[in-house]
Amino acid sequence: MVESKTEAKSSEVGVTNPYRRTEHCGKIHAYRCDKGVGVIGIDISKDHLITSRGRVRKYKNNKRGYEEILKMKPCTIVLEPTGVYAIRPSQYFKEKGIKVLQVSPNILSREKEFRGKKTDFYDAEKLENMVDKAKEYDYNPLRELVTLYLFLKNIEVKYRNRLKRALFLVSDNDKISKERLEKLAKGDFTQEELYNLEYTPIVLEEIRVLAKTLLETQEKLEEVRRMIEEQVPQDHVLLTIQGVGKLAAGIIIGIVGDIKRFPKPESFVAYCGLDPVVESSGKSVVLRGISKRGDAVLRRAFYLAALTAIKVNPIIKRFYEDHKGRLRGKKLITACARKLAIITWAVLYYNKPFDASE
Known part of the structure; x- marks a missing residue:
């Protein structure tokens, strides 16, 4: 057994001791396992993976590079999620039986020591040190x-x-209905009252192309919508909330992922950007609307769901009636959306169907 004071030493070939002191918590973690090197930190870019161990330490961000890293037989890989460039290697290593951990960029930004010295090799070594602050990779x-x-x-x-815009240039009617769109896509302008201007022929051709492309896009949208709805089980707890349909549920599940990363409803509401901005001075407290600093898609999804929920959801409907004397218009709907987000958090966090009586 390695003594408790033993720490890893870094060199050009990486960390030489599989027992490593985590610098940020001062603990000794036994990283040794039956798979060789134990833990590896990886700094990821579009083209390369920089590892904290190994004689090469710089590998291509492709299948060949992944296989070379697997030859070191790691049991755990720690990396920083760098958007799309981290998804493929993370999923690849996970499906090969390797435990993949990710360190949140928010945590990294708070680690001054981590950002003090900036090289890809140094970053990889520091990532290896942050096992305690990492969460297991789980792609949705x-x-x-x-x-x-x-x-x-x-x-x-x-x-x-x-x-x-194009319709306004040649016509007094810029409204777009399904029937009109289909005719415009075919170049049928017989029922259109058009201005006979110099640019009219060119604009009409533009209208035909735009209408055709818009129809195709709408068809693809409907297809993807059906695919999303098919991915949401009929018995999913979100569907027990009146006002939340399959599309809204799919968007929430797809964006939020693991609800356990929000230990309190307030943190989830803030993530949605529905948290109120409060300004206080002495005894004076003023509400300045919502922060809008969270996910705009989730915020819109809850807003649209709230428009339905105020009619069919007893709790949201009662909340709407209780507050419509103090709030009006969009502010009232936004408050209902925030209430709906709190209900959604509770249903997902505790994995219990919505019960209006509770």
């Missing part, structure tokens, strides 16, 4: 569908706005 496949849906939704909005 539904998130891919949700991000695709949102991507297509943004494209649809852009095409729709561009089409309305």
Whole structure:
């Protein structure tokens, strides 16, 4: 057994001692296992993986590089989630039976010592030291569908706005109905009252292209929507909340992931950007609306769900009636959305169906 004071030593080939003192908590962690080197820290970029151990320490961010790292037989890998570049290697190592831990960027930003010296090799070694502050990697496949849906939704909005602009140039009617859109996509302008201007022929061709593309985008949106809804089980606890449909539930599940990372409802509400901004001076306390610093997609999802919930959900409906004398319009709906977010947190956190009587 290694003595409690033994610490790892870094060298050009990485950490030489599999028992390592975690610098940030002062504890000794027995990282030795039956798989060789034990824990490896990895700094990830688009093209390369920099490891805290090994004689090479710099590998390609591709399958060949992953296989080279696996030859060291690690039992745990610690890395910083760097967006899409970290997803593939994390999933690859996980499916190979390696425990993958991720250190939140928020935690890293608070570690002044970590950011004091900046090299990729040094970062990898420091990541290895942060096992106690890391959480196990868990990728949510539904998130891919949700991000695709949102991507297509943004494209649809852009095409729709561009089409309305083009229609305004040649017509007094810029409203877009399904029937009109289909005719415009075919280049059928027989029922349109158009201005006969110099640029009209060019704009009409633009309208045809935009209408056709918008129709195709809407069809793809509907297809992805069905795929998201199919991923939400019929007996999912979120569907017990009146006002939360399958699409809203899919978006919430896809974006939030593990609800346990929000130990309190306030933290979840803040993540949604629905937390109130409070300004106080002496005995004076003033509410300045919501922070809007959280996830805009979740915030919109809860807002739209609240519009339905005030009609069908007894708790939200009662909340709406109790506060409509003090709040009005969007502020009242936003308050209902915040209440709905708290209910959603409770249902997910405790994994219990919604009960309006509680």
